Each structure stands twice: as structure tokens, then as C-alpha cells.
Amino acid sequence: MVERKQGLSLKVQQDGPIALDAEFECEPGEVLALVGPSGSGKSTLLRCIAGLYTPEHGHIQCDGENWFDSRNRHLVPTVKRRVGMVFQHYALFPHLNALENIMEAMRELSPEQRRNRAHALIERLHLNGLAQRRPHELSGGQQQRVAVARALAREPNVLLLDEPFSAVDRATRESLYNELAELRRELRMPVVLVTHDLDEATLLADRMCILSDGRTLQEGSPDQVMQAPVTTEVARLLGMRNLFVGRVIEHTTAYSLLDWRGQLLKVRAQPQWPVGQVVGWGLPTSDVLLMPQKHEPGEMDNTVLVEIERLLSLGEHIRALLRSGDDLIAMHVPRHLAQRYELAEGQQIRIRLRGETIHLMSQIASNKQEPRDAET
Template sequence: MAEGLQLVVRQSGPIPLDAHISCAPGEVLALVGPSGSGKSTLLRSIAGLYQPAEGHIGCDGEVWFDSQRRLAMPTRHRRVGMVFQHFALFPHLSAQGNIAEALLDYPPAQRNERASSWLQRVHLPGLGERLPHQLSGGQQQRVALARALAREPKVLLLDEPFSAVDRATREALYGELAELREELRMPVILVTHDLDEATLLADRICVVSAGRTLQVDSPDRLMQAPASAEIARLLGMRNLFSGTVAGHGGDHSLLHWAGHVLKARAQPDLPVGQPVSWAMPTSGVLLVPLNERPGTPLDNRVTVRIERLLSLGELYRLTLVTGDQRLTMNVPRHVAQRYGLAAGQVIEVRLRGETIHMMPAP
């Protein structure tokens, strides 16, 4: 069996599953998808809290579940660390006592010593005697993480672990998790609804929908080349359209869309005349420079009308109209002010063909 975690599970109901995931030691794999897509069910299957109808789950040479052999290792024997959205700390135990509860295999004296050591590692020295209600949300989450890791688990499972704390605390916890993963070298499975969080923390992202794993890839490759329009929608890509393949050149393809012929990165496997879905990140839509500097060979100039500007702190999100189609782009506030952008204004933008990805139409 390969190193790290391997999972293949299938069932028709009551919760449909058709999933295949792997996670190497030291890797963070993020499961993303809409609510009810089966992400948490997959986590619970790994932990032994849910038993699928068919499949196989193993980690580092141990078989945890095998439907053909009718084998299902109990949760307590799987050496899994779990961190939940709402911490799940014992309210009557101190921070150190909560961590010590994960160390029942050790003699009592060692439990307290190891629990104290873990409090140091998650930057909570001197807080061991505090009860959970005497700790901030971020401190409680650190205790929950220390408790999960104190068992020296073979795999760490994180179920929306940062959604209950504020943004500043969340960003501090991101850094601490990054430090710990470098040190511990275990597979980490992260369930999150926040694509930015997944992109920041994960080595690979697995898109899950209706219990199916649809695509697994690095964050960059996933956003650049979703395998289908469904996946592009699940990733929250705002610029998702229909068009037709118009032709292929040596280093590019041509795309008919909304009365325009756009140059796109080469995808010669798509036949000319084939209807396609195509996607482009908001970063692929740029203003034409005021000094008229030339762009790239795959730039597509399109005249648009600004329908709306939405202020998002240091950014404006612009909704642009061409024909009956709407594009989305983000512009830094200072750039929007320098250009004097306003609703109703007609401007020219560049659609970067390097970022245009075409997919067979559904």
C-alpha cells in the first residue's frame, strides 16, 4: 500500500458516494464543494465514525476499512486526529486537561508533561489551568489542535476548523498550522467552504459534489483549467460563458463569443465548430494601460460598459456589459480613481487569452 492516506468509497444511498482521494505524508489536501456535498461524510468515513457500503480506506500500510473483507477498524484504533468547527472541548476540563484526555495510553505523570509541552508548541504557555470559557476562540482552537496532535495521529482531519474565529485570528492560525505541518509530516485533510483558505493552505484541492470527487489538482492548475463548467461554477469562477471553437493557430485557438473572436491559449484537441463552455479568472480581465503600452500577443481588446462598481475595501469589483454578456473584473481602488471609473462609462478592456480555458459544453 502506498504511503499516506488512500480512500476509495462508493454507495448509492442514503448519502450517495463515489469518491477516490489520496494524501501523502506532509501534504494538505482540501476538500471543497457546496454544503451537503459529502465532504464531512468523507472525513467521518476516514475517522471510522461512518461506514460506507463499499470501498477501501487505508493509511501507511494499515487497512482501516475494506468492505470485501468485511473489515472496519474501530475509531479508537485508527490513530486519527480531528479538529472540528466548534472546538468540541470538554467544558469542565482545563486546557491542559483537555489535551491530557488524548494521552490516556501514557502514565498520568507523562500525560501532564506532554500536555504542557503541546501547550508550548501551540503558543499557549501559562494558560494550561484555564477552562475553555476563559479562553478566546483562537485559544480554544489551538487547544483543540494540540489535543488532536498529542495522540501522534497517522492523519489529521480538519472540519471547517477556522470558520468560528475572526479573520485576524484565522490568519494567525494559518501560520501556526503551516509551521506544524512542516514539523509533523502527516497527511492533512482539510474540509472548507472557503476557496481562498483552501488555496492558501492546501497543496492540492479536491472538488466534491453530491458525494463525487470531480477533480483533484494544485490550486493554480485547478483555477487555470477546471475540467468542466460544473467544476468552474463550484470554484466560484464568475467569468463562465458559452461559445464556439472558431479555429486553431500555431500557438493559440480562436473562440466565437458574443460577437467577438477571441484568441485563447491553444487547445487543438477541441474540434472547430464545437460548442464549448469557457472560463477566465477575474485577473484575466485588465484595463487598457493609459500610456497604450502593448499587451501580450493573446490580448483581446473588448469595448464594454461599466454597469456597476462594488467597493470591497482596497478593491472595486466591476460588472462589465458587452452585448448581452456580463464580465467581472477586480480593480485596485487607487487604479479605479486614477482612471476615473464610474457606472455607465464605456471603456476598453483586455481579455488575456492566456487565461481563457475552454471545456466541452455540458
């Protein structure tokens, strides 16, 4: 028997037709962001929680209740799960006004109770004066607030948000971020946010779950995941451009030594990797630097001779694509520095890789850096 837990707990598996191998938990009052590319299974997992899709194996619990347990052939239907869900395009009833849309979520209550609660939610979501407007008379941000109010009307045990900010402009999105942050302080329920936007996830979530092809790859706080991806696959999904392969040579108390195609790199001490282990390694583009013209590099600065393969103008910055053997290194250079160093395609220069920020990880699939990855 699966142990009962508060908050939300999910573990589901199946081979097809939609492959799933996912596991995560979300505590009451916590926001968990499911992050991954299109087709990674994010929305399918939300549908599993809501009871709109039933996986072959696993369990789903919420607030101490078993909603799904394949071992005991237990399944609670959607109508009996207290779930609040906000869809990507809100799914408001076009023929009903804002007040009526919210009231539709409370059909088990008397008309007076439904109306009173709906008015309270309208005030809570800053929709005063808009109760009689139909969806087409509301802005995108106002429609989203109505959708959230309707989701909360059922007093759910979990709130599910499926790409809720994708249909509004940037200014409206920033305002809605603030409103969600304010609202979540009042909510004592798990909130699961589906998004493909890493900035959105790091801004709003307490924890992130990285997904690919229906699989959970890594879960943790945004800082933990962004700074220490466990595999090169996760690093790619997080947008890390500089990913390569090396072999651990030595560990000291101050640093670890890595062999990268015959070149030795000093990296921050990571003794958990055995000597001789082939690993993936990466570092942010911000930590690939030009050699200083007047000062000596630091002890953890690794000097590398490269050839400039391509220069791309990006406003006040230049993105440089640098070749070292078969590998390509992406670097951002302020425009004034690029001019001072007279950077040009085909030129050979020395750069430094900051060993303090080089992170070692498991090598998954191909680690060859493609030019298009460095330019996107």
C-alpha cells in the same frame, strides 16, 4: 485485494442517504484541503476516515492499514483507528482544564505518562501558563491549540481538521495559520483540512480536492486547480465570474481561435480541444480591461463592444457589469480610471479580453452568466 499504500487513500461511493462518489490521496507530511460549498460532503468524508460514518462501497487505507474495504467486508472500528480530529467548535470538555483535556486522549497510558506527554504538547503548542485553565477561560485561538494538542496526543496516523479556523477572528486566524505551517513541518503524517475558504486552502495546502454533492470534481495543487479548472462547474465553485460558451474554430502554433456568438476570439493555444468542439471558456475579472486611449491593443487582446449595465462602487475600485448580447461580463476598474473614461450606466464602450488568460474547459450544466453571480 486493494493494494496497500502509505499515507491516506480514500475511494468511497454510495447513492444515499448521503450521495458520495469521492476519491483522493494524501501523502505523509502533506496537507490536502477538501474545498466545496455547504452540503458538498466535506465533513462526511472526514467522518468516513475517522470511522464515524460507514459508506456502502469503497476502501479507506492509512499508513498501510486497511480501515475499510467493502469488497472484503472489512471495517476497523473508530476506537482502533489512530486518528487525530479537530472539530469546528473544538468539542473540549468544559469541566476539565487544558491539561486534563489533552490527557483524556491517552487513557491507555499510565497517569504519569499521560501527564508528561500532555505537558510536552502544551509547550509544543505555545500553551505555557494555560494548563490549569478551563475552556471558558481561554480565547478562541487558545482553545483551538488545546484541541490540536489533544488530537496529536494519540500520536495519530492522520490529522483531520474540520473548519478549524472558522470560529476565530481574522487576526487570530492569521496567527494560527502561521502556527499550523510551523507545526506541519514537524509532522510526518497526512493532514486533511476541510474548508470553504479558497484563500485558506491555497495558503495552507499542498493539494486541493474540489467537492460538490459528495463528488470529487478535481484534485491537484492549488495553482493547477485555480488556473486550470477542468469544468465550468469547478470554475464556478472557485469563484470565476466570467464563464461563457464557445466553439473551437482553429489551432495555430501561437493561439487557438474560438467562436463566441459570431465573434472570433484569439486565446492561448489549447490544441487538446478538437476543432468544432463546443466548450466552456472563462477568464479572470482582472483580465477584462478598458481599451487604451493612446495605445493599440496587443495581438492577443480581443476587442468587444459592450454596454454598461451596472456600476457598483467598491472603495477604490468600481465593479462594472457589461452586457454583450445575452452574456454579462464582470470587470473591475480602478476608480480614477472610471472617472477618466467617464463611465456611466447605459454607455457603450469597447473593452479587451486578454486571450493569454482565457481558459477552455468542459461545459457542464448551464453556462449562462446570471447578474447575481457577477455581483457577489
